[in-house]
Amino acid sequence: MKSLGASTFLIGLVATFNSVGLLIGAWLWGTVSDYVKRRRLLVFLALGLAGLIGILTLLPPAGVVLGTALLRFLFFSGFTAVSIAIVSAVSRVERRGKNLSYISSARAFGFAVGNVAAGVALELLGFRNAFAVCAILPILAFALLGLLPSENPVRPREKLGAWKTVFTAGVADLYVATMLRQMAIFGTFSLLYVYMDSIGIAPAVMGAISATNTATQVFVLLLFGWLADRIGRRPIFMLGFALSAATPLVLVFAANVYGMIAGYVTLGLSFSSMYVGATAHIGDRVPHERHGQMIGLYESSRGLGGLFGPVIAGATVPLIGFRGMFLVMAGIAALGLLVMLVGRIAHRRPDGGFSQLD
Numbered sequence: 001m002k003s004l005g006a007s008t009f010l011i012g013l014v015a016t017f018n019s020v021g022l023l024i025g026a027w028l029w030g031t032v033s034d035y036v037k038r039r040r041l042l043v044f045l046a047l048g049l050a051g052l053i054g055i056l057t058l059l060p061p062a063g064v065v066l067g068t069a070l071l072r073f074l075f076f077s078g079f080t081a082v083s084i085a086i087v088s089a090v091s092r093v094e095r096r097g098k099n100l101s102y103i104s105s106a107r108a109f110g111f112a113v114g115n116v117a118a119g120v121a122l123e124l125l126g127f128r129n130a131f132a133v134c135a136i137l138p139i140l141a142f143a144l145l146g147l148l149p150s151e152n153p154v155r156p157r158e159k160l161g162a163w164k165t166v167f168t169a170g171v172a173d174l175y176v177a178t179m180l181r182q183m184a185i186f187g188t189f190s191l192l193y194v195y196m197d198s199i200g201i202a203p204a205v206m207g208a209i210s211a212t213n214t215a216t217q218v219f220v221l222l223l224f225g226w227l228a229d230r231i232g233r234r235p236i237f238m239l240g241f242a243l244s245a246a247t248p249l250v251l252v253f254a255a256n257v258y259g260m261i262a263g264y265v266t267l268g269l270s271f272s273s274m275y276v277g278a279t280a281h282i283g284d285r286v287p288h289e290r291h292g293q294m295i296g297l298y299e300s301s302r303g304l305g306g307l308f309g310p311v312i313a314g315a316t317v318p319l320i321g322f323r324g325m326f327l328v329m330a331g332i333a334a335l336g337l338l339v340m341l342v343g344r345i346a347h348r349r350p351d352g353g354f355s356q357l358d
Contacts, residue, residue: 030296
């Protein structure tokens with residue numbers, strides 16, 4: 001986008017369009033997965049993702065890049081939601097946190113390797129060939145999907161609205177807080193590459209820096225999954241919300257490579273504890289036949305937050321600069337933490353304790 005001469009606002013819209021795709025796709029495909037064979041659905045999503053990345057090899061204008069960003073995340077978010085739903089649905093309560101941490105850690109490992117490889121490929125191969133390499137990877141994923149067992153989901157026995165299920169299961173505060181958390185994180189990181197460029201960090205180094213986020217997740221996701229099964233879900237994802245508020249504050253003082261690494265590592269810790277704790281918590285509380293829809297809706301709540309965050313960030317930077325924008329995002333993330341603290345009080349049992357699932 002920068003090479004096409006796009007403005008900072010348009011570059012920030014890429015993250016916004018990603019969030020629109022996440023918002024629509026996760027709920028859509030998660031719901032569909034409760035009614036169809038999930039393996040076949042994953043095949044469709046993988047092939048669609050490969051085609052959408054392939055379009056970028058044509059080096060289209062900025063408008064097409066924005067459009068493909070929306071569609072690419074529409075398919076990618078479905079792949080994520082359906083995969084998580086498969087694992088959640090077949091897991092026992094006492095192992096759900098650990099099982100979900102495995103698939104989340106594998107995804108983080110892919111992101112870590114991809115971020116490093118993308119920065120190197122861009123410098124060695126240029127835009128066109130780098131996109132071509134990326135388009136091949138979902139095709140490889142398609143080949144591996146044939147190894148999965150054929151799975152027939154449990155069809156919902158009654159019609160129940162998605163949001164009614166959320167309130168019935170007592171996870172509404174988690175969805176709202178996640179939306180606020182994503183608003184802050186998407187806003188913070190939507191323009192961070194532009195900020196790193198402004199302080200003289202090279203593209204290849206940017207890729208290595210951002211990879212520290214997902215590299216951190218690879219290991220700590222497993223740890224938090226193990227802890228979630230032993231000390232409960234709520235302490236784990238509450239830690240994640242607290243660290244999410246701290247992440248933009250770290251970047252306020254980041255003026256070099258090491259400061260940026262500290263910010264990305266804090267992001268990795270916050271996401272890992274929040275995501276594995278939250279998805280296990282949702283799997284514990286929602287009906288078995290609604291796992292796909294509810295996990296998809298959770299991913300959509302993340303997309304809803306990401307829809308507004310980059311817009312706020314793009315409008316804020318010209319007024320108060322990058323550091324001022326980081327402070328605004330920290331405040332939004334802190335609001336999400338406050339929602340969870342209020343929700344924790346609301347979930348308190350009459351005897352003053354909490355349920356084992358909390």
